[in-house]
Amino acid sequence: MITGKNYIGNKLSATGNYSFKTINPKLNTENPTAFVEATPEEIEEATQLAATAFKTFRNVSGEDKAKFLNAIADEILALDQELIDVYTTESGLPEGRAIGERGRTVMQLKSFANLVANEDWKGNTFDAAMPDRQPLPKDDLRKTVIPIGPVVVFGASNFPFAFSTAGGDTASALAAGCPVIVKAHEMHAATSELVASAIIKAAEKTGMPNGVFSHLSGRGTVVGSALVNHPKIKGVGFTGSIGAGRAIFNLASQREEPIPVYAEMGSINPVVITPNAIANRGEAIATNYAGSITLGTGQFCTNPGLILTIEDENTPDFITALAEKTVAIDAQCMLHPNIKAGFVKNSDSVTAQGGVSTVAKITSDVADNFAASQIATVSGADFLANPKIHQEVFGPFSLVVTSKDEAELIEIIEALEGQLTGTIIAEDNDIANLSEVVEALTNRVGRIIFNGVPTGVEVCPSMHHGGPYPASTNAKYTSVGTDAIQRWVRPISYQSFPSELLPKGLQK
Amino acid sequence: MITGKNYIGNKLSATGNYSFKTINPKLNTENPTAFVEATPEEIEEATQLAATAFKTFRNVSGEDKAKFLNAIADEILALDQELIDVYTTESGLPEGRAIGERGRTVMQLKSFANLVANEDWKGNTFDAAMPDRQPLPKDDLRKTVIPIGPVVVFGASNFPFAFSTAGGDTASALAAGCPVIVKAHEMHAATSELVASAIIKAAEKTGMPNGVFSHLSGRGTVVGSALVNHPKIKGVGFTGSIGAGRAIFNLASQREEPIPVYAEMGSINPVVITPNAIANRGEAIATNYAGSITLGTGQFCTNPGLILTIEDENTPDFITALAEKTVAIDAQCMLHPNIKAGFVKNSDSVTAQGGVSTVAKITSDVADNFAASQIATVSGADFLANPKIHQEVFGPFSLVVTSKDEAELIEIIEALEGQLTGTIIAEDNDIANLSEVVEALTNRVGRIIFNGVPTGVEVCPSMHHGGPYPASTNAKYTSVGTDAIQRWVRPISYQSFPSELLPKGLQK
Known part of the structure; x- marks a missing residue:
């Protein structure tokens, strides 16, 4: 079932020459599958698909996004013991941890599904027109948030489920309406591919546009850099070391159009x-x-x-x-x-x-x-x-x-x-x-x-998981909890707009 | 009354050798006052004062910050015709515009004063403890926002009042609890000095710590760069050209500790x-x-x-x-x-x-x-x-x-x-x-x-004044309207905290 190939949208593809294998750290041996690094052409195809998918996906209703997220959770659970075995084989972590982390991942997906099932998370505001105001009339103004565009997610080595392929960054970005391209972590490429297959199945079953999700393997300095530099990519989520996070932040800041990088990095707590x-x-x-x-x-x-x-x-x-x-x-x-x-x-x-x-x-x-x-x-x-x-x-x-x-x-x-x-x-x-x-x-x-310990990060509205640099590249945002969705949207005001042309949540 | 000196906190200072004069564009002549560029030592003193003032100012109550902001508005109005005359002399804009823009500036200060008089703007959240939850108990979690630290504001050439010295960036940063250092716009240094004198008077009258506000003149490439690069500075507000805004963004992104830059730049609308x-x-x-x-x-x-x-x-x-x-x-x-x-x-x-x-x-x-x-x-x-x-x-x-x-x-x-x-x-x-x-x-x-015109930017909760790059360096934030305060704060969670040690707004 593990192919070693990339998902370019819904299609498996492996046209490249460079490949690598993951390690079983407990046995200190290589695992069997060779993962083929995505080529520049495959990267280009995935980003173009994501940009095209964005035109549809940005207007998918909250209810339908919720169905998609819940279906991802179901498909992950359907992978059952195979997924748990691959996780433990690639991470050296015990089975109990794998099951617990899978539970957290499923719960995160469901909590974002709940969040976007209605409009509350957008914080929509309404200012009524005052046509008779002196010295100048006031127009009707309404504000909501819209997704920023396709984003790239780099998963963490230490959370192969909860902070990786279908983890908090992916769940929150999809919930916001942003297509996601995951650059698979090289240490758990097989786990990542299995989870990616669950996302693709869920996307197909719930009628999401092709390109709403892609999954690419390869070296960060090759595939990761190309993704971060691509003009169609509008944001990055990252969990990992200060060195890698800062390198991504630097690339993103030096683009002709700089894009936000939400990197959760080091901390000595x-x-x-x-x-x-x-x-x-x-x-x-x-x-x-x-x-x-x-x-x-x-x-x-x-x-x-x-x-x-x-x-x-x-x-x-x-x-x-x-x-x-x-x-x-x-x-x-x-x-x-x-x-x-x-x-x-x-x-x-x-x-x-x-x-x-x-x-x-x-x-x-x-x-x-x-x-x-x-x-x-x-x-x-x-x-x-x-x-x-x-x-x-x-x-x-x-x-x-x-x-x-x-x-x-x-x-x-x-x-x-x-x-x-x-x-x-x-x-x-x-x-x-x-x-x-x-x-x-x-x-x-x-x-x-x-009077507690810092380990154990509750998923709830009052959780803030982030901090001043270098804990995060942007101390204003959390990577845990439902507020994580705010990273992938931007506000927009509608002035004097006819009701028919307003987004549903701004109509009265 | 216009001295050409810098305000290093509450003290006038002019120890430098480089100076410049502003222009009367209508007459195409120089205005009389020579403005002395801040020296590296003066810049250092202003930033150290700001960092020290932050330790006090970050805990000043909303009510007291409101008094400070309202006092700034009063002191600006007290400058009366002298301020209007200096504005028109330096900008070539008509008196009616000067008076209108002063009114907008005063209104902005008062709207931020109103905003911070209570806790609503912080969006505080509360998650109750669940000591009996299985498999793990849940701790009490509460979330609020706190100010990021001293910030630098670069004013706009085209709004000598409303987007400059005591404009929206300064008003929102002070309202958030961040000390402000304004780098005066070289085209309206006298207008800026007069407005700065009003802020300093208001700070003294309302008992704010010395260093809560400083005002430095000089070239952007000298004084501006030094401020953006200073480790004690934690954020930047800017309104102006794409070239200058991007240069500041690049400096801020390349610091050892990168800091946020909220630059509102070009647009063809x-x-x-x-x-x-x-x-x-x-x-x-x-x-x-x-x-x-x-x-x-x-x-x-x-x-x-x-x-x-x-x-x-x-x-x-x-x-x-x-x-x-x-x-x-x-x-x-x-x-x-x-x-x-x-x-x-x-x-x-x-x-x-x-x-x-x-x-x-x-x-x-x-x-x-x-x-x-x-x-x-x-x-x-x-x-x-x-x-x-x-x-x-x-x-x-x-x-x-x-x-x-x-x-x-x-x-x-x-x-x-x-x-x-x-x-x-x-x-x-x-x-x-x-x-x-x-x-x-x-x-x-x-x-x-x-069916309207883009000119005329209402100050209200539903206004978003910002946009995808290069309209802004950060499309998530507005520089007009009360949400502008969100640029200068970051979230913090309190877990299992005793009530006595919680900020007032998080106590129950």
Whole structure:
């Protein structure tokens, strides 16, 4: 059932010469299918199809888009065990995670289907005419939003379902009325092709125009760049590393017509733990955070990579407890040899900086692509002096910073780059003294959590998953939750328009 | 009262060596005051003051921000005739326009004051906790918006009040809680300094932190670039030419931390006139459009620079009537010798292209900086073949394109760059056949008008003043109307937060 071919609209196509295979990270072997990189001609055909499909799709009713999105969810579920097996084979993630993430993906598709079934999400406004106003009459004005055009989605390595082929970016863009071309993630090309086949089936069953969805395999620097540079493409969704996200942002900004890039990238997700919290329940916090740091082999964008403390007599024991509990959790498989290599390189780079010492690290033999979890520590002064210590280590690694006082803690928070999340672990009697910490953190993050863990991103209207650069390229938009649809639309005003020519939602 | 100095926060300062004077375009003479360009040290001081002021200003209540904005309006009015005189002296625009534009500016300030007096504009959302949800409990989540930080505003040459120093960008950014540094427009530096003095007085009277507003003079390539590149600056508002706006966008996109640029730039504002409309009321349309084309010497971003017709037996007479009525209106002064030079150069460039012919142009002697209004015409085929004919001519110039049929008209609309507005002039019995034209236009513009003129931009919730590139660098945002505040904020989620630490609007 997996062909290794591209979907150029509804048609399977593989005319290119370059191909590649995915890896089974647990076995460290190649998977069987060769995926054929899309050619320039195939890319051109997919973008032209998308532009043509846009002329129809932009006017498809909310009800019909909802049917399409729900049908995608159904077709994904219909792939059943085959899809789960391919996911685990390509990602090294366990079956339970695959099933859970599939559930989240289906739920996201259904929540966008619900959202667009009526007009509320558009925030339509109406200003009545005032023909007798002095000194000038006022015209009737009505405002709604319309889709921006065909968009390209780059999926994440760490969420082969929920942030990939039929993930939040694709679901929200289709819900908005934008055709989508997915550049398949090279690490899970087979998973991606199966999900793409579900989208194509759903599009055909619900009568969507050919080209509303295409799916291309290949190298980012070849296929990805060509898509981002194509004049018919009007926006980009991306989840991944700062390096790749910034490269896409640069291409898009340098086009003759710049286009928006919604890239959700790196974050070290600072967690402030007060001395009182450590004194009262340090052991429990250590247990909780050892779990959060190693969850999904630390391969979450909300992984707590930086723990900020104010040093007192209890700090050393807390750090030791956190480290011991973290390395006591069995080493787990990473997504890909490249991810493992990056983890080793980046954790070695941080721990090689002056003043940084490793508290604990899994030292027993770990299999090829498994990660040796690690906790390191550094003083506030050393952390402040060296931005290299601030870099993200993608994987089960966390750095505990011991500040000498609250002033230094605040200085550290203010020196951080933009973050997806910030967390405060504190006692009730700390609350009266926390306003400066809250103030400093809110200025650096997109979500702030009290007495919880940053991992686990609820899909709901009040979720904001994004943050100041480099957490996102555009801090105004979320990639999780129904507001994600707002990335793919733009406002338009209708002035003195006859009712027959107004979009349905603006008619009275 | 006009000093030629910069406001570094509340302090007047002029330590630099480079200075310049403004022009009286009507007399073609220099005005007396020498304006001293801000030095790198002054720019640094202003940005540091803004960053420090932000720590206070971001928490100033809506009520207190409203007092500040209303006080700015009062102080502008208190400048009375002196301000009106300086405006007319520097812009060549008549006193009635100055008074009208001052009224609009005061109204804008008051409308943002009204907007932020309560929390509604933030769109706060609340998701209740579900502690018993299976398989995982749901935390309490609440979302609001917070200001992004200090911003730089570049004013427009053609609106010395309403789109400049205390114009919509400044008013909306201050309303959002962002300190503002205005880079004064070099063509109206004295007008700008006077308005800045009103803002500074209002800030002092209402107890705003020093640095909430600064005002710097100098060259865009020196002072403007330094501001856009400064790490403490988090956003830019701009109104002006495509060249200058794109240069700012490029700088901002290439920063280590890219920042948003909301640039409202060029537009030729296509107007489709149906054969029926020309047949039934061509003369009245010609009269109406001659007025719109020459309004404010054609120096509006919504000036109708492109008129699209389908050729039939009535078209030649209509074009002749439009041209004769346009040139029958007395030549008026342009804003500046550079604007006049640009008008001559660009109108000559368009009319020199193959197939373009001038229908009428004011040929009597016009004074130095006065504009000779002009109407030209070209066939649809020639227009489609040569993008040089599509360029904006800023001033009283309009090009009438005669398409051979509706298919060619649609092709022309689809070939246009992004526009602020599109207009349709039609009869009731045309409406049933207009859907394709409406469809094509909506995909290219930010506002679409039926049987009206694009000039005149109402300030109200349903106004969208922006459009696909190059009309704006970000088609999602308006620079007119209360939604303009959304450019200067970003969302933030609070998860499981104690009420005492929540912003007031998120407490229950």
